[in-house]
Amino acid sequence: MKILFVNPNRYRYPPVIPIGLEYLAGALSGTGYAFDVLDLCFSDNPIEELETKISEFRPDIAGFTIRQIDTVLFPNNEFFLPEIKEYVNICKSSGCQIILGGAGFSIMPLEILKYMEADYGIVGPGEIAFVELLRTLQNHQIPDRITDGFGYFMQNIYAFQRARLFNYEQYLKNGGIVGFRTQIGCTGSCIFCTEANKPVVYHKADLVGNELKLLKEQGYNHFHLCDSEFNMNLDHCIEVCKAICSISGPVRWTLYMKPEPFSDELFYWLAKSGADMLTLSLYTDNLDQSKIENLSDFISLAKKHSIKIAVDLSTGFPYEDISGLQKMVDYLNTQPVETVGVNACYRLYPGTKLCSIVRNDPNLDKHLIYPNSDRSLLSPVFINCFELSELQKLTKGKKKFRIEGFEKATNYQRIKE
């Protein structure tokens, strides 16, 4: 059975190396399945390249990684599924079975499977579930159309392998950065987020160190963490940092963090292992004095260890009073953070708390934005409760503040050196 992995992600602000396929290919090693990859990110003629690859390799299965449904931001939203469907159709017409996976796919698996008219899909981490699915197909048994990849991780420490499949140089030349993962899942419970309340599986810390060591030996020394948030379990975080410290020669890395938990020890090890910039996710709802004090401690510890902070500030949830944003803007303006991106437009996804709040209150309908004529949630729908003009008024003249949705860039590109 031959598998062709396809990366259809051609959004390049910045381009992202599809490392999910590298972990998947790592899991295939030793199983005897033949596979090849086609990365369409920089292709000048993706359709022709795909057709050529299919006629040369003759795969039985095409495995598509669907990293994004759309860009999540508004305005200037880009919806990716119609383009991906064109590639899926080409594979289908060659007789391949289609298997879908990826972070975007996992958000609305049933809907995307149907939209793509694909055969099977895996939600969440695919490493173990994909191999099982191949075995089931090979044994001529009928698998479930959708498998929950998390269900296959019985232990919460995961020994993984990562293959090296893609042309990293081309990504780096175009503003990309090499990613790595230290855990799967998220303990956060943000009301708008599709990653909320997912079981967490930790990568074995020494294997994370080893992965970065191998990448460093290949000449890469600047990395981006690909966990939802890093600080879910401080013991694991510190173990990972220590493992990174064991690599000879310095590396730099950048990460996502939530405001809690943290400790002086964590920041010490972050800095020692080369973390020099973090994106901190903050919210303005339920803001009270104790949260501000906690935040001040977080910011001063990062500063003490020379780690720069970019803030992603989410505001304007249903029923929220704008005075909370005013308070947060005034506070952050006095703090040693490099940039603050303010977001008040939320992409609605079925299954999130925000979506059920909206569905249960028709008074919120006036805040909904439908950028496309299709009114299903597969095509983006947003809720926006704070007017753009109000955000502009509150942040006017405050240089480090930026309203999200206009600029096509991400924090590691904004904060250099």
Ligand code: B12
């Ligand atoms: C890190 C990250 C970034 C970094 C990437 C850095 C880098 N160089 O790698 C940066 C900051 C650059 C970034 C940018 C963007 N991101 Co981002 N990002 C993430 C994050 C946190 C991790 C993604 C990741 O790499 N995971 C690690 C890899 C190993 O996992 P994986 O790809 O999911 O693969 C596993 C499974 O999905 C599965 N799998 C994957 N492919 C396949 C294929 C098959 C066939 C199978 C069976 C299984 C399978 O198995 C894999 C191994 O376990 C996710 C959220 C999340 N926790 O997933 C958001 C996320 C993917 N990003 C998102 C978005 C919107 C963006 C941007 C569009 C933001 C913007 N407006 O600029 C850009 C897009 C950039 C681009 N060119 O695509 C959204 C997509 C949401 C949606 N509606 O679809 C997510 C889900 C966050 C969210 N909840 O909103 N991002």
